[in-house]
Amino acid sequence: MDKVGILGGTFNPPHLGHLIIANEVMCSQGLDEVWFMPNQEPPHKEKSNAASNRDRIEMLKLAVDTHPGFKLELIELERQGPSFTYDTIKILKENYPQKQFYFIxxxxxVEYLPKWHNIDKLLEMITFVGVQRPSYNLETSYSILYSEVPEMGISSSMIRSRLKKGGSIRYLVPDSIGNYIKENHLYES
Structure with a gap:
């Protein structure tokens, strides 16, 4: 049975932190692949400086193209309405019964897990893998795996903010994504 990690997010834009997390979890948990799963822009996130779904997909294609074990999974973008992880995993398990899923x-x-929709059923379907983020705690009463990753303060919102001010994002995103952002005038003020 193939072991597949799923890394979800808005990826607006994808950055080196995402790639490092995916690679570190893949290696430490012995995963065969990591699927990057972009989701719809959540209502609580700032919309004014966001890239389109098409641009986010194109940037993710550039990001995953550099690693043979990284893939793109668009199920969350293709679905309409609110998207709960439970519903997404249910569909993925039906579509790929030979895969064992690890949700990164x-x-x-990790701190928010008690509030997840159908968390108890979800824990029966997948394995969660928690990774450290600055200023957060990895402790939970739920049974999850942990992977050590280098801590970085890189975030998509920081990158968007720098670009809005005309700052440099060199070494924060792969060069191919930096070029795509520049060529398509994304995140400018």
Whole structure:
């Protein structure tokens, strides 16, 4: 049975922190692949400086193209309405019964697990893998795995803020994504 990690997020834009997390979890947990799963922009996130779904997909294609074990999974973008992880995993398990799924989450989401929709059923379907994020705690009463990753303060919102001010994002995103952002005038003020 193939072991597949899922790394979800808005990836607006994808950055080196995402790639490092995916690679570190893949290696430490012995995963065969990591699927990057972009989701719809949540209502609580700032919309004014966001890239389109098409641009986020194109940037993710550039990001995953550099690693043979990284793939793109668009199920969350293709679905309409609110998207709960439970519903997504249910569909993925039906579509890929030969895969064992590992859902990669940051410490911020580890703290939030008690509030997840159908968390008890979800824990029966997948294995969560928690990774440290600055200023968050990885402790939980739920049975999850942990992977050590280098702590970085890189975030998509920081990158968007720098670009809005005309700052440099060199070494924060792969060069191919930096070029895509520049060529398509994304995140400018």
């Amino acid at each position: 989450i940051g410490a911020d989401m």
